[in-house]
Amino acid sequence: MSDDCSKFESDVKHKFEYLFNNDYEIVHRESSSRNRCLIILKSDNMQVKLFRAQDEVNLLVGRVSAPLIWGDKQDGKKEWFYIREVSRFLKNDLDVSKVIHNESKKQVNHEQQLTELSRMLEGNIPEIENLFSKSNYDRSIIAIADFWTEYNRLFDIEYKKYLES
Numbered sequence: 001m002s003d004d005c006s007k008f009e010s011d012v013k014h015k016f017e018y019l020f021n022n023d024y025e026i027v028h029r030e031s032s033s034r035n036r037c038l039i040i041l042k043s044d045n046m047q048v049k050l051f052r053a054q055d056e057v058n059l060l061v062g063r064v065s066a067p068l069i070w071g072d073k074q075d076g077k078k079e080w081f082y083i084r085e086v087s088r089f090l091k092n093d094l095d096v097s098k099v100i101h102n103e104s105k106k107q108v109n110h111e112q113q114l115t116e117l118s119r120m121l122e123g124n125i126p127e128i129e130n131l132f133s134k135s136n137y138d139r140s141i142i143a144i145a146d147f148w149t150e151y152n153r154l155f156d157i158e159y160k161k162y163l164e165s
Contacts (some may be wrong), residue, residue, distance in 0.1 A: 005029070005037035005160050011111060012039055014117040019048065022125075028068040044127040044136060048121070049080055050114075057113040059083040063132045081144065083120050089147045090127050096155040100162050116136055 009029065013020065019041055028040040034054060041048045042064065049060045051070065060072060060080040080160040081082075088092075108116070121128070131140040 004035050005031040005052075006111070008037045008050075009039055011114055012050055015050075015111075015114045016041070016121075018122055018125075019043075024048065026146055030098075032069075032070075036070075038070055039147065046132040048118075051108060057110050059117040061086060061128055061132060063119075063134070063137050078141070081141075083117055085144065086128055086131070087120050087124060088151070089144050090124055090131075092147070094147075094154055096151065096158045099150065100158050101156065131146075 016024075022043065022139070024041040024043045027040060027042040028038070030038040032038075034052050036047070038051045041050075043048070046064060047062045047066050048095040049062065049066075051058055051060075066079045067074045072078055075105070076104050082122070127159065130136060131144075
């Protein structure tokens, strides 16, 4: 792994210390061109995937058997879910105006992004582990898909109003 990815791994270990204290371990590390880094952590309950690209860091969650891949789909089937998707679902947050009217996205560095993602995950760990458990997974992904269908419908309505104003 490149030195740059070693720093990313070190930052992940620091920002997500609570995962390592709760039986999560790194099961996969990978680097690719353009300084992209991938780290996957696993417990008995689910997996957590963190990847860093040039200007962004993302966190996705998946069931224990989710494949160790960069993307979120394998063979057309969604296997990994962005923490922001899951967090909105858990809060039943259908307020699309926040996204439409947030025209000035502030620039944040990788460390700040990791801090935000860590807080988002840590505050929802029990609920997310429950969603991705073997007994709930099939029901959960249907419920998440239904939520996002409704969110996107509302977003389209609000965006059209925004464009017309």
